[in-house]
Amino acid sequence: xxxxxxxxxxxxxxxxxxxxxxxxxxxxxxxxxxxxxxxxxxxxxxxxxxxxxxxxxxxxxxxxxxxxxxxxxxxxxxxxxxxxxxxxxxxxxxxxxxxxxxxxxxxxxxxxxxxxxxxxxxxxxxxxxxxxxxxxxxxxxxxxxxxxxxxxxxxxxxxxxxxxxxxxxxxxxxxxxxxxxxxxxxxxxxxxxxxxxxxxxxxxxxxxxxxxxxxxxxxxxxxxxxxx
Amino acid sequence: xxxxxxxxxxxxxxxxxxxxxxxxxxxxxxxxxxxxxxxxxxxxxxxxxxxxxxxxxxxxxxxxxxxxxxxxxxxxxxxxxxxxxxxxxxxxxxxxxxxxxxxxxxxxxxxxxxxxxxxxxxxxxxxxxxxxxxxxxxxxxxxxxxxxxxxxxxxxxxxxxxxxxxxxxxxxxxxxxxxxxxxxxxxxxxxxxxxxxxxxxxxxxxxxxxxxxxxxxxxxxxxxxxxxxxxxxxxxxxxxxxxxxxxxxxxxxxxxxxxxxxxxxxxxxxxxxxxxxxxxxxxxxxxxxxxxxxxxxxxxxxxxxxxxxxxxxxxxxxxxxxxxxxxxxxxxxxxxxxxxxxxxxxxxxxxxxxxxxxxxxxxxxxxxxxxxxxxxxxxxxxxxxxxxxxxxxxxx
Numbered sequence: 194x195x196x197x198x199x200x201x202x203x204x205x206x207x208x209x210x211x212x213x214x215x216x217x218x219x220x221x222x223x224x225x226x227x228x229x230x231x232x233x234x235x236x237x238x239x240x241x242x243x244x245x246x247x248x249x250x251x252x253x254x255x256x257x258x259x260x261x262x263x264x265x266x267x268x269x270x271x272x273x274x275x276x277x278x279x280x281x282x283x284x285x286x287x288x289x290x291x292x293x294x295x296x297x298x299x300x301x302x303x304x305x306x307x308x309x310x311x312x313x314x315x316x317x318x319x320x321x322x323x324x325x326x327x328x329x330x331x332x333x334x335x336x337x338x339x340x341x342x343x344x345x346x347x348x349x350x351x352x353x354x355x356x357x358x359x360x361x362x363x364x365x366x367x368x369x370x371x372x373x374x375x376x377x378x379x380x381x382x383x384x385x386x387x388x389x390x391x392x393x394x395x396x397x398x399x400x401x402x403x404x405x406x407x408x409x410x411x412x413x414x415x416x417x418x419x420x421x
Numbered sequence: 422x423x424x425x426x427x428x429x430x431x432x433x434x435x436x437x438x439x440x441x442x443x444x445x446x447x448x449x450x451x452x453x454x455x456x457x458x459x460x461x462x463x464x465x466x467x468x469x470x471x472x473x474x475x476x477x478x479x480x481x482x483x484x485x486x487x488x489x490x491x492x493x494x495x496x497x498x499x500x501x502x503x504x505x506x507x508x509x510x511x512x513x514x515x516x517x518x519x520x521x522x523x524x525x526x527x528x529x530x531x532x533x534x535x536x537x538x539x540x541x542x543x544x545x546x547x548x549x550x551x552x553x554x555x556x557x558x559x560x561x562x563x564x565x566x567x568x569x570x571x572x573x574x575x576x577x578x579x580x581x582x583x584x585x586x587x588x589x590x591x592x593x594x595x596x597x598x599x600x601x602x603x604x605x606x607x608x609x610x611x612x613x614x615x616x617x618x619x620x621x622x623x624x625x626x627x628x629x630x631x632x633x634x635x636x637x638x639x640x641x642x643x644x645x646x647x648x649x650x651x652x653x654x655x656x657x658x659x660x661x662x663x664x665x666x667x668x669x670x671x672x673x674x675x676x677x678x679x680x681x682x683x684x685x686x687x688x689x690x691x692x693x694x695x696x697x698x699x700x701x702x703x704x705x706x707x708x709x710x711x712x713x714x715x716x717x718x719x720x721x722x723x724x725x726x727x728x729x730x731x732x733x734x735x736x737x738x739x740x741x742x743x744x745x746x747x748x749x750x751x752x753x754x755x756x757x758x759x760x761x762x763x764x765x766x767x768x769x770x771x772x773x774x775x776x777x778x779x780x781x782x783x784x785x786x787x788x789x790x791x792x793x794x795x796x797x798x799x800x801x802x803x804x805x806x807x808x809x810x811x812x813x814x815x816x817x
Contacts, residue, residue: 202589205732206531207728208727208728208731209728209731210731211728211756211759214731214736215759218759233589234582234589235589251531251532253587254587257587318725381728382731385755386752407751407754407755407758410754410766411754411755414749414752
C-alpha cells in the first residue's frame with residue numbers, strides 16, 4: 194500500500210512527515226507491504242495511494258499548497274472514495290472552507306466544514322485533550338504551534354476536548370473527524386504520541402491489532418509529563 | 422543570560438573594534454572558534470574578544486564588558502538578533518552559514534527569519550555566505566559586497582519551494598536554480614571539496630585545509646572563517662589554512678574520551694547537533710561497528726517541540742542497535758523503531774553510554790543542546806578522560 198505524503202516541498206515544517214512514516218511502519222508490522230510516496234507540489238497527485246498525509250507549513254507555502262491542491266483536484270476524489278486523509282495544522286485549515294495566510298483570506302478545499310480566521314495570539318506549546326471518539330486511550334497529547342482559530346460547522350465531530358493548550362482555539366476542542374478525514378493541530382507527530390489515532394486510521398484501512406511496546410511507553414511518558 | 426544593558430553600551434564598547442558576526446542554524450560556535458584563532462594569530466591572542474555559545478545580545482554585551490583594548494571581535498549571533506547587533510556593533514563582516522528549521526516553537530519560521538537576517542546588510546557591508554542555500558541567497562540583496570562559498574551539500578528540505586516566488590528549486594546538476602524566477606546559485610568565489618581542497622577565483626587551486634574536527638560541514642565552516650579573516654585583515658584566505666589544522670572542538674563538541682572507569686575502557690566520541698540538518702551531518706560520520714547513543718532533551722534551549730526528529734533521515738540507521746537516551750528518550754526510541762533500528766530506551770545518559778560501551782567497542786554519542794552538555798558535565802562520574810583535548814584557549 195502506498196502512503197502518500199502530500200507536498201513535502203510546501204507542507205513539511207513540523208515533523209508531520211513522521212505520520213506517513215509511522216502509518217507505513219504500522220502496516221508493515223501487520224504484514225502488509227507499505228511504503229511512503231512523496232508527492233511534490235506542481236505534479237499530479239498519485240492516484241493509487243491507500244492513505245494521504247498532509248502536514249504543517251508556513252503561511253506563504255500554505256497559500257501555494259491550497260492553490261495547487263485546488264488546481265489538482267484529486268484530494269476531493271480521495272475523500273469521496275473514503276480513503277483516509279490525515280491533515281495537521283496548516284493542512285487542517287486548507288481542507289476547510291477558508292483560512293488566512295499572511296493576513297489575506299484564502300479559499301480552502303471545502304472538504305471539511307470548518308472555517309479558520311486569525312487568532313489574537315499564537316498558540317505554542319503542549320496540548321492535552323480527552324478524546325471525543327472511542328480511541329482506546331485516555332488522553333490525546335501533542336505540540337501545537339499556530340495562530341489560527343478554526344470553527345467547526347454545526348454537527349462536525351471534534352477529535353478531543355482540550356484540557357490544556359489551545360487546540361482549535363474556539364469551543365474548547367481540537368481537531369475534526371469527518372468521513373475519512375482526520376484533522377488536528379497536534380504535532381508530535383500525532384500518530385507517534387497517540388496510538389489510538391494511529392489505530393483509528395488503521396481501522397479505516399480495515400487493519401487492526403497491536404501497539405508496539407515503545408509506542409505504548411511513549412504515550413505513557415507524555416501523559417505522565419502532563420501532570421494531570 | 423539576564424543582563425540589563427544600558428542603551429548605547431554595546432555600540433560604545435564596540436566602536437573602533439573590527440567585528441565579524443557569525444550566524445546560521447548550524448556551526449556558529451565552531452566557526453566562531455576558528456575565527457577567533459585566526460584573528461588571534463594576526464592581532465595577538467589578547468586582542469580578540471568573542472562570545473562562546475552565549476549568542477543573544479546579553480552574551481555579546483558581557484563579552485564586550487571585559488574587552489579592554491581589543492582590536493577585533495568575533496561574535497556568534499542568534500539569527501533573530503542579527504540586524505539589531507549588526508547596527509549596534511557596526512560589524513564589518515557577516516558570515517551566514519545556512520538556514521534550516523531549528524526550534525520552531527520559539528524562533529520565527531525559516532522564511533521570516535531569513536528575511537530578518539538579510540536586513541543586516543543595511544549596517545554591515547560584507548557578506549561571506551553559503552552559495553548553496555537558496556534562503557541565504559534570496560535574502561542577500563542588502564549587502565554591498567557578497568563573497569560566496571560553496572562546499573558540502575546543505576540541508577534542502579526547507580528551501581525546495583523558492584523563497585522568492587514559491588516556484589520549484591531544481592537541485593539537479595552542480596548548482597541549483599529556480600524554475601519559476603531568476604533566483605539561482607551564484608558563482609562561488611571559493612569552493613571546498615570533501616578532501617579539503619580549496620579552489621579560488623578563476624578556478625585557481627589555493628591548497629588544502631586539514632582539520633582536527635571531522636565533517637564536510639566543518640571544512641566549509643573553516644573556509645568561511647579563513648575568507649572572513651582574510652577580508653578583515655587584507656590577507657589571502659590561504660594564509661590561514663595551516664593554522665586551521667590546529668583548532669580543536671569547542672566545549673566537548675567532536676571530543677574523544679576514554680571511559681577509563683569501565684572494565685574494557687571503551688572510547689567515546691561526543692557530538693552536539695540541534696536540528697535535522699545537524700543530525701544528518703553527524704550521522705554520516707559514524708563509523709561502521711560503533712555503538713550509537715542518541716540523546717534528546719526538550720528544554721527551552723533545545724526547543725520544546727521534539728517533532729523535528731522525524732524530519733531527520735534516521736532511516737539510514739536501519740538495522741543498527743541504537744540506544745535512545747535523555748529526558749525525551751521515549752520519543753527518540755519510538756522514532757528509531759519506526760526507522761527500522763533495534764532501539765533501546767535508557768533515559769539515564771550515563772547508563773546509556775555505559776551500556777553502549779559494555780562490549781569494549783567504540784561508542785558514538787550524539788545529543789541535542791542540553792542533553793549534550795549534561796552528559797559532558799557528568800562524564801567525570803563515569804571516570805572519563807579526554808583523549809583529545811580541545812586546544813587551550815578554544816575549548817573553555
